[in-house]
Amino acid sequence: MVPLYSTLALGGVPLVADLARKMIHLEFGSDLLAGASIVTSVVLGEYLVGSIVVLMLSGGTALEHFATRRASSVLEALAQRMPQTGHRRRGGQIREVQLDEVMPGDTLVVRPHEICPVDGSVIEGHGAMDEAYLTGEPFTISKAPGTQVLSGAINGDTALVIVAEKLAVDSRYAKIMRVMHASEQNRPRLRRLGDRLGAWYTPLAVGLAGVSWAASGESHRFLAVMVVATPCPLLIAIPVAVIGAISLAARRSIIIKNAGVLEQVDTCRTLIFDKTGTLTYGRPALTGIACAPDFDRNEALQKAASLEVYSKHPLAGAITAAANEAMIPLESVSHVSEKPGEGLSGIVGGRRVRITGRKALAGRLAALPPAAAGLECLVLIDDRLAAAFQFRDTPRHDTHSFLRHLRPRHQVSKVILLSGDRESEVRYLAESFGIEEVHAEKSPEEKLAIVTGETRRARTLFVGDGINDAPGLLAATVGVAFGAHSDITSEAAGAVILETSLRKVDELIHIGRRMRGVALESAVGGMALSVIGMIAAGFGYLPPIAGAVAQEIIDLVAVLNALRVALPPRDLTDF
Secondary structure (H helix, E strand, O other), X not given: XXXXXXXXXXXXXXXXXXXXXXXXXXXOOOOHHHHHHHHHHHHOOOHHHHHXXXXXXXXXXXXXXXXXXXXXXXXXXXXXXXOOXXXXXXXXXXXXXEXXXXXXXXXXXXXXXXXXXXXXXXXXXXXXXXXXXXXXXXXXXXXXXXXXXXXXXXEOOOOEEEEEOOOHXXXXXXXXXXXXXXXXXXXXXXXXXXXXXXXXXXXXXHHXXXXXXXXXXXXXXXXXXXXXXXXXXXXXXXXXXXHHHHHHHHHOOEEEOOOHHHHHHHHOOEXXXXXXXXXXXXXXXXXXXXXXXXXXXXXXXXXXXXXXXXXXXXXXXXXXXXHHHOXXXXXXXXXXXXXOOOEEEEEEOOEEEEEEXXXXXXXXOOOOOOOOOOEXXXXXXXXXXXXXXXXXOOEOOOHHHHHHHHHHHHOOOXXXXXXXXXXXXXXXXXXHHXXXXXXXXXXXXXXXXXXXXXXXXXXXXXXXXXXXXXXXXXXXXXEEEEOOOOOOOOOOOOEEEOOOOHHHHHHHHXXXXXXXXXXXXXXXXXXXXXXXXXXXXXXXXXOHHHHHXXXXXXXXXHHHHHHHHHOOOOOOXXX
16 A cells, blocks of 8 residues: 555645645646546545556656657757857967857857857958858858858858857857747647637536436446546647647748747638748849949959858849859958948958948939839949949749649638838739739838738738848737748747748648647547546446546557657648
8 A cells, every 4th residue: 555655645646736726726727637536536545546547647747758858859959069168269379168158259269160159250261151050041151251150050171260249148059949948838829729628528527427426326436437537638648749740840940939830820811921032032133233434344243242252141142143154253352341231341352342222322422323123232342333233033933833822722812922122023023923912112110010900800921031020920820930031039930940941831831730630639539538438437337447547548549649740741731
C-alpha cells in the first residue's frame, strides 16, 4: 500500500490542489474530471484506481514533453549554431571574450568562415557574407567598410573587422531565437478549443456517472464512469497537435509567433497582398537610364553599380546586373553609408556618389526630370544629378497560378492589392495578375484603415514585408510577414516566412487546415471512444481498474494520432 499512498500523495495532491485553486477562481476546465476521479477513488478506498489515474495523467504529460522536445529540435539546432564567444580587438591585441561581454562600440574580428556573433558594420576589409540562413535569399552579400553585418551570417574567405552596434541579446539572431521559444508556448486559441469541447463533455460525463450510481445503487459505478471519462484527449492531444504543427512549419521556414494563426488561417476569405517582394520578386529589372547633360550613360551605370554591390536594396541587384551584362568594370569603393530615408552613398573612384529617391531630393535640386511610370532612383555624382534609372518589377513565377487557385481551393472570395508604390506601377501589375481591387500610394495609416474595414466584413489574411505594413498586419485576422527584408521580431505578424515564396503561404494554409483537422479528430474521436467506455462502465461491464486501463489505451491512440501533425505529408501545396 505504501507505493499507492506515495503516488497519491506526491502526484495526486498537487493536482487536486491546483484544480481547487482553479475552482476558487471560477476556472472550470475539462481537467476537473481527472481531479474528481482521484478524489472519488480515495473516498471509496480504491487507492489502486486513483494511482492509475495519477499515473495516466503523468504519462500523458510525459508524452506532451516528448512532443515538445521533438518540436524543439529546430530551436536546439539554432542555439547550437550560434557562437558563444567573439574576438575583440583592443590596443592591437585580439582576445576571445564571451558574447555577453561585447558592448556596442567594441571592435571585433570575424575570421574566415566564422559565424558573425553580433549585428554591426564593417570598418576594415572587403569580403562577403552568406545571409541565406537569416533571410532565405540564396546569395551572398558583398561587404566593405560601412556596410552592415548580421549576427548568424557566415563569413566568406576574408577576415573582416567590424564594430558592434548592438548587444548580443538584441541581435537579429537572438531575436529569432526568442520568437521561436515564444511560439511554442503561445497556444491560447487551441486551448480554448479544448475547453469548448469540454464544456459539453464534462457535464455529459458527470451526468452518466450520476445516473449509473442512482440506477444501480453502486457508488463504484460512479467511479468507473469518471475514470473512463478522464479527458486526456482534450488535455494532451490538442496541444500535441499544435506543437507538431509549429515544428513542421519551422522545418518549412515558417515561424509561428501566435498559434492562433494555425486555427484561423484556413478560414480567411479575404486575402490582401503588398506588392513589392510579395507578389513580385522585389528584384526589379533596369529598363532605362535618362542621363543629365555632361554625363555619360556608362559612367553613371559604372558609378552606381560599383556602389550598389554593397547594398541589399531591391533595386541594387538590377543595377549591378545591368553593369555585368554591359561588361562595365566596377571601381573601388569606400566610406559606404546607407541611412534610412537618405539612400546609399559612398566614394567611388575618388568621386562622391549618392543614389536616392525623388522625395529625398525635393527642394534640394533646381530641377528634376519628369517622373516616369514604374520604379525609379536618381544618381548624383559630386552632388550633381547624373541620371535617373527606371525599373520594372517582375512578378513571381508562381503568382498567377497561386492567385487562380485561391477561390476554388480555399474558398477565397476577394483578393486585394494594397501598396504604397505609385499608381501606374501597381495597376500595371494588378492587371497582369487579374486583381480587380487595387489601392496604390497608400501610407501605413491608410493601409491600416483599409485592412480594418475589410476585417470587419470578413476574416482577412494580409501578406506583407513586416515594415511599412506592420499596422495592417496587426489589424488583419492573420498577418503574415515575409522575413527576407524585414525585422523578424515585428510584433505585428502572427507568422513570419523566412523564404520569400508564395508557395510557403499556401503551405501555411495547409499546415493550419491539417493541424485543426487532426486536433479535432484526436479530441472528438478520443471522447467518442470514452463515451462508449462510460456507457459500458455504467452498465457494470467495466470495473474502475479496467476502465482506467481502457482510458489509457484511448489516450495513447489519441495522442499518437495527434503526433501525425509533425510528420510532413507528401505535398503541402495544391497549385
